[in-house]
Amino acid sequence: MLALIHNTFRERIRGKTFHVVAFIGMAIMLLVTTGDSNLMINGRKVSGFEQMVPVALSITGFVSGLLAVMVSLRTIPDEFERKTTHLVLVRGIKPWQYMFSLTVGNMLASLFCMLSFYVSLVVFCVAYGRPGLILPTFLCIIVMSINSLFLSAAVSVVSIRAPVYVAGVAGILVYAAGILHGVLDTLADTAQGVGAAAARILLFLTPDLSAVQQQASNILTGAPVDPGPVLATLLLLYLVLSLTFVLFRKEV
């Protein structure tokens, strides 16, 4: 299983898409953290390295989320298309072990993407003489990576049975619903009837990615961290990952 995970991870980070998107992300990070930007937040000009760090982390979170979806989209369908599945299964590896390994490989590749963005931030922290920011930003990135890991796992699991484009759309929808979770939750609380019940179930199964981001922000600002949303997202990640034990395609 470890060999399969390692192989998937290596294959993913070799992908052309990954390199292109990672390069764009790093370029954005470079511009955000170094330039005398015209960025305005709440009507105030944001300048100075410290003020730019949350902006850079926000961009990292956003780009990494999209990257997690893209990185995880094709891994499993490609295996079936290339008939690699057959070669793996005849060696005595069980289907669930295979799907689990591919999904974990995708998750690790997504995590790698996020950390690669973060490395450039570390370089700037050192260059600007702010090494004290390295630890809080690292902890912040670790918490934010839970979102990317969940997106990667969700897209991987959907791609076991559904076409690539369905998995992609599902990933984007889950990301959007996760970020807007608080608003959707509030709307669902005010609604009544069957639709409201369905909405509540859907929201129950979608992690509150925005709340996770908020906890990451709290680490950065030194505010109290609520473990609730982080644990809830990890539990959903665990459940999604567990689906790899039961899902498989009929054709091998």
Add this chain to the structure above:
Amino acid sequence: MKAFRPIYLLIGVLLAAGVLVTSLRGLPGEDLVLYEKACTLEDGRLGQIWPGLSVSRYPVAIRKGNAEYVVFDGEVRKRKPVLPVIACTAYPDEDRIYILVPSKSVMDSVGQIVEGFSGSIEDFLIDRFSIEGKKMSESQYISILCHEAMHACQLSRWEEKIKALAEGIADPGIEARIEESESDPEIRAMYEKQADLLYRLVVSDEGMPDAEAVAEYIRTRKDTLALVSEKAGIDANAVESHADLYELLEGTARYVEAKTALALSDEELYGQYLHSLKETSFGKEKYYKSGMGICMLLDRLDPDWKQDMHAGSLSLAGLLENTGR
């Protein structure tokens, strides 16, 4: 490989237990702290803002998710939501008047629902994707709580006054027709002029507002209402009662909100309330602002005007007209 299953299962059990423990917590401590901070204003500061204004006198229902936490008399009681809405309001139920506010975290996630300031949809989306989402400040939350306490105070003390003004609005569809008329450029220009006059009067450095400028504001307000009546084809008295009612209910409450920010020494927030007068608003929001502005003017014209409000049957604009002479 043999160890994989038990370890995997153990991780699941630990995560589920963690989620269960965190989900069993009741009302977040943050909301209770804010409620208590609002109550500390009862050391005389709330009384100065408005005589008889109090938060602790009324049960405060704080809604979070599918539950309401009623804070009253030092106790927190959980119950199912009474109203099927998430809003900031005050309402009578059985023999009590309740204040309803969403919890701070809900306010943070959806922005200010009914009262106060709100940004554009673009700002909202950027905010959602940002790790440092714009949150409502503590002062803002407490100010809104006091806004609703003012509504509770109105319900318990101005019943007759409210009834009389409401009776003046015979047609229940009047509000929609007034709002429709606001698309008329002439009416919009009049509202803009009215807002500008009020803003300049409120922020003026002079100790006592200029009587002529106050008279001009009153004239412009009357002309605007007359124009709305003419263009919308609504009885002039009904249009006036409508404006008077909302200025009285929401204007005084917004005034309390702004003054609470000042009582909390949040000059920046108070400045935002003052600045909001500069922007012309339409719909009900315009009455929130004009009512607040009139209250601020009355503060400078007659320090005892709030006592007169409780005792008399005059509207805010009527009181300003009398006092400004």
